[in-house]
Amino acid sequence: MTIAHDDTHLDGAPLDGIRPDDGKAGSAPVTLTMAAALNLALADALTADPEVVVFGEDVGALGGVFRVTDGLTARFGEDRCFDTPLAESGIVGTAVGMAMNGMRPVIEMQFDAFALPAFEQIVSHVAKYGNRTRGQVRMPLVIRIPFGGGIGGVEHHCDSSEAYYAHTPGLTVVCPSTPQDAYSLLRAAIASSDPVVFLEPKKLYWTRGEVDTTHRVEFGSARAARAGRDVTMLAYGTAVPLALEAAEAAAAEGRSVEVIDVRSLSPFDDATVIAAVRATGRAIVIAEAPGYASVASEIQARVSERCFAYLEAPVRKVTGFDVPYAPPKLEHWYLPDVDRVLDAIDTLQWEDES
Structure with missing residues (x-):
């Protein structure tokens, strides 16, 4: 497979290596x-x-x-x-x-x-x-x-x-x-x-x-990407910007959505995830991979076990389908999208819709 590139770095700089002053302690972000x-x-x-x-x-x-x-x-x-x-x-x-x-x-x-x-x-x-x-x-x-x-x-x-x-x-x-x-x-x-x-x-x-090259991240630590009070979305990788986009769409429909970027799959940050879900009472796990026996399934199980008494609805997951990865022209049907996430939000047993 050949992927074409121009004659610059992906940050727009010429192909002459990273500038020698980049990344030094105390340098500006x-x-x-x-x-x-x-x-x-x-x-x-x-x-x-x-x-x-x-x-x-x-x-x-x-x-x-x-x-x-x-x-x-x-x-x-x-x-x-x-x-x-x-x-x-x-x-x-x-x-x-x-x-x-x-x-x-x-x-x-x-x-x-x-x-x-x-x-x-x-x-x-x-x-x-x-x-x-x-x-x-x-x-x-x-x-x-x-x-x-x-x-x-x-x-x-x-x-x-x-x-x-x-x-x-x-x-x-x-x-x-x-x-x-x-x-x-x-x-x-x-x-x-x-x-x-x-x-x-x-x-x-x-x-x-x-x-910021001085910023450090520890393994086993999740990141709060967006605050919210009604439902917590748990995601990693490409699912994080999808979750943020879906959160914006949900806000237009009156739902306040929190997004947690798991980022460390193993070790896993149980403390941050559990605290977030207990506060909102609802959770959706989003990932590209097929859903069966997946990382998303493990997160779903951990949240269900540890937050059972706090949940207003079952923990949902939105993932790729349990089929081989789709060919290029069909991958948009395979990958999770905003509509599928919003559909999952709608299933979370909202009192104002009962």
């Missing part, structure tokens, strides 16, 4: 696309720690399919950011060896379903080495996976496989929805001594937002 925020996080990590290396398919001279690694090879050299053969299991296996020997590899899987040939390595080795060695061998490894739909990608290029990783003990799984969280969560992931699966919503690569 900058407005960046999510892709540029990830690029800056990688550049700052490479600058700060000589043990950090970045590699994967086409991440070197090309700068990655989505230009997330653009300019890094030119700035840091081919020994710090380099291309690999088209062999995902080999990429992960090499990263495991590096991490066991004190390096901090950051690898790219290029597209979500491309990671599946490496799934055995991730589940059997990446996730288990710390437990297998009783903590004597740590695994400071970040697996970057562009995931989700909304870009018109063909088969194997638009999957939502987060449930596989969140289900695997030993893996931290995070998913930003803003440029700020993209920067802060990636810096935290690279600094971690344990493996992190870093899910990057492809549809949001070109969204813009302010990035």
